[in-house]
Amino acid sequence: MTMLQRTVGAEVTRVEGREKVTGAALYAYEYPVPDALYGWAVQSTVPRGTVRAVDTVAALSLPGVVAVLDSRNVARLRPTDTPELAVLQSPEVAYRGQIVAAVVADTFETARQAAATVRVEYDVDDHDAELLDGDPRIFVPETVNGGYPGHTETGDVEAALAAAPVVLDATYTTPPEHTAAMEPHATIAVWDGDTLTLYNGDQGPWMTAARVAELFGLPEGAVRIVADHTGGGFGSKAIPRPPTVLAALAARAVGRPVKVAATRQQMFTMVSYRTPTLQRIRLGAERDGRLTAIWHDALQQSSTLTPYCEQTVTCTRVMYAARHRRTTHRLAQLDVPTPSWMRAPGEAPGMFALESAMDELAVALGMDPIELRVANEPSVDPGTGHPFSSRNLVACLREGAARFGWAGRDPAPGLRREGHWLLGTGVAACNYPALTWPSTATARAEPGGGFTVRIAAADIGTGARTALTQVAADELGVGMDRVTLDIGRSAYGQAPWAGGSMGLSSWGWAVSKACRALTKRLDEVSGAIPPGGLEERADTAEDVEARRAFSRHAYGAQFAEVRVDAVTGQVRVDRLLGMFAAGRVINPRTAGSQLRGGMCMGLSMALHENLETDPRFGDFANHDLATYHIAANADVRDVQAHWLEENDDELNPMGSKGVGELGIVGTAAAIANAVYHATGVRVRDLPITVERVR
Numbered sequence: 001m002t003m004l005q006r007t008v009g010a011e012v013t014r015v016e017g018r019e020k021v022t023g024a025a026l027y028a029y030e031y032p033v034p035d036a037l038y039g040w041a042v043q044s045t046v047p048r049g050t051v052r053a054v055d056t057v058a059a060l061s062l063p064g065v066v067a068v069l070d071s072r073n074v075a076r077l078r079p080t081d082t083p084e085l086a087v088l089q090s091p092e093v094a095y096r097g098q099i100v101a102a103v104v105a106d107t108f109e110t111a112r113q114a115a116a117t118v119r120v121e122y123d124v125d126d127h128d129a130e131l132l133d134g135d136p137r138i139f140v141p142e143t144v145n146g147g148y149p150g151h152t153e154t155g156d157v158e159a160a161l162a163a164a165p166v167v168l169d170a171t172y173t174t175p176p177e178h179t180a181a182m183e184p185h186a187t188i189a190v191w192d193g194d195t196l197t198l199y200n201g202d203q204g205p206w207m208t209a210a211r212v213a214e215l216f217g218l219p220e221g222a223v224r225i226v227a228d229h230t231g232g233g234f235g236s237k238a239i240p241r242p243p244t245v246l247a248a249l250a251a252r253a254v255g256r257p258v259k260v261a262a263t264r265q266q267m268f269t270m271v272s273y274r275t276p277t278l279q280r281i282r283l284g285a286e287r288d289g290r291l292t293a294i295w296h297d298a299l300q301q302s303s304t305l306t307p308y309c310e311q312t313v314t315c316t317r318v319m320y321a322a323r324h325r326r327t328t329h330r331l332a333q334l335d336v337p338t339p340s341w342m343r344a345p346g347e348a349p350g351m352f353a354l355e356s357a358m359d360e361l362a363v364a365l366g367m368d369p370i371e372l373r374v375a376n377e378p379s380v381d382p383g384t385g386h387p388f389s390s391r392n393l394v395a396c397l398r399e400g401a402a403r404f405g406w407a408g409r410d411p412a413p414g415l416r417r418e419g420h421w422l423l424g425t426g427v428a429a430c431n432y433p434a435l436t437w438p439s440t441a442t443a444r445a446e447p448g449g450g451f452t453v454r455i456a457a458a459d460i461g462t463g464a465r466t467a468l469t470q471v472a473a474d475e476l477g478v479g480m481d482r483v484t485l486d487i488g489r490s491a492y493g494q495a496p497w498a499g500g501s502m503g504l505s506s507w508g509w510a511v512s513k514a515c516r517a518l519t520k521r522l523d524e525v526s527g528a529i530p531p532g533g534l535e536e537r538a539d540t541a542e543d544v545e546a547r548r549a550f551s552r553h554a555y556g557a558q559f560a561e562v563r564v565d566a567v568t569g570q571v572r573v574d575r576l577l578g579m580f581a582a583g584r585v586i587n588p589r590t591a592g593s594q595l596r597g598g599m600c601m602g603l604s605m606a607l608h609e610n611l612e613t614d615p616r617f618g619d620f621a622n623h624d625l626a627t628y629h630i631a632a633n634a635d636v637r638d639v640q641a642h643w644l645e646e647n648d649d650e651l652n653p654m655g656s657k658g659v660g661e662l663g664i665v666g667t668a669a670a671i672a673n674a675v676y677h678a679t680g681v682r683v684r685d686l687p688i689t690v691e692r693v694r
């Protein structure tokens, strides 16, 4: 008998690390598929209208061009609840950048050159791509992304605000933002009769397969996704995007495999973005800081194709106690590309507004911002009335403050100076739901003594494969070296995305259950493995369903120290410190790296990220990473993520909460609050650019 080895909780390095750094790991575009052609999308140059004619003569005369596709010569797809995936299904144009034609050729370069010669004529309609409050088309959706109610109201907020001795009323804005994953979207589509294999950069292989099968009217299982490695996604690869559908349509049309890779420039309109938000927050408080009223309204945009509405105010429903509460989403459907999930959709912009407002209220009350938050700590979830499975926000604030060195902070703004630099510190709380989704896993004892565990998980760089190997090894009572974790294939069964921070909690549950069943079976046969191996399959649908009603969220406190150039207004973030409570941490190395990565994204959101909408063209003016700024190494100095021990039995067998998105939430508010402390200038509009600080 080997000694039972506990690997959960250990600082394990990535199991596929060597494969990745040596270039052996295959990403979607790199699979050696024989006989493949190359597809290139032709995108609409108008925001709204109808394609009248597509002139393909010049393109088809180029040597190497195999086909030019448009809405007249591709397969018909089934009606879909994701209309932006109805690629080339009609001549109607709903946004600038929409795919209106495509070239298939024997090389990538030929396809690109030919695409440039395709002449598309449009009947152009008037368009409206500007998100303006007061637009008569604005409506309150019944439900928003995640299935949350669009609007909630308890008590009499207006009356409570009118009676409150201290009131805050402020409007915050966040711009549209781009997911900017390192690996651009890529797909190789291979048809074999009515079976479709897609090598696809993917956050959720099983989910994608199901959706593509539906689109093509194929039975479940007829579409297979292969996504062994994916280079980031941040929501943009959580569902198939138009380039994936184009690859499948093109391969169908030409009868050969087709590779489609979106260029960095094409990604800006083809693979989704975060909606801009215009948020108004009204808070009413007693003089001791206790909130009596919370009012949060968020105006957002979607395309005319679909009313996608991000859950921007749901975080406010959970955060603070107050008797009178109102939270509302409002949506305008414009002639713009369809927004979608991006890096803590909802929480990231929503908590920027709420946690900035809490800081402003603390200033108005003359109260320490940490004490203000502690004073409003609820005993149950204020939105649902459910008990918390665990909530250690106060402990995060206290412990974070101690580690950061918050004590003795002079709250007066604009006082600390080092040469031409103004110095300041800020704090913000964060939360993110601890979600889980039904999953299926198989665990197999091989005759040679090894174990193979299969689940349709995706590792988008997070370390999921490694953490799942740890979970499996512990359940099986063997060392990690005896366990092979196969992920990234839709054929392994139902599993959710590497998204919504629910990956590890969901997949790990099924892996743990399958391994436990296998261990039991091995005991029954006294460890005698038949020549064909022994396999157990587990499904967590009923387990997930049967859980008690609890409010399940991870929490944290974000601290920022900034310096602002008194002359130029340049903001530098000297230090970020996050103190989190996210259940049991499976792998401190990969979890810490996710949390720090999230904080860097928060820094990026605070200072840089901004899609400039040009309403004249109905599109974004920046189409590359030279003009769409994300934080670079030089922006990131001291970023620390710490966490508390947290035991929560109401989650899953590992006791884990997701850490993929928690780190980005609250960071931008902590930085904006620190900028206020440094300068006395309250920036309510992201990003915090020099002209907004001075």
Ligand code: MOS
Binding pocket: 203, 233, 234, 235, 236, 238, 341, 342, 343, 344, 345, 498, 499, 500, 501
């Ligand atoms: Mo994440 S935006 O939920 O993939």
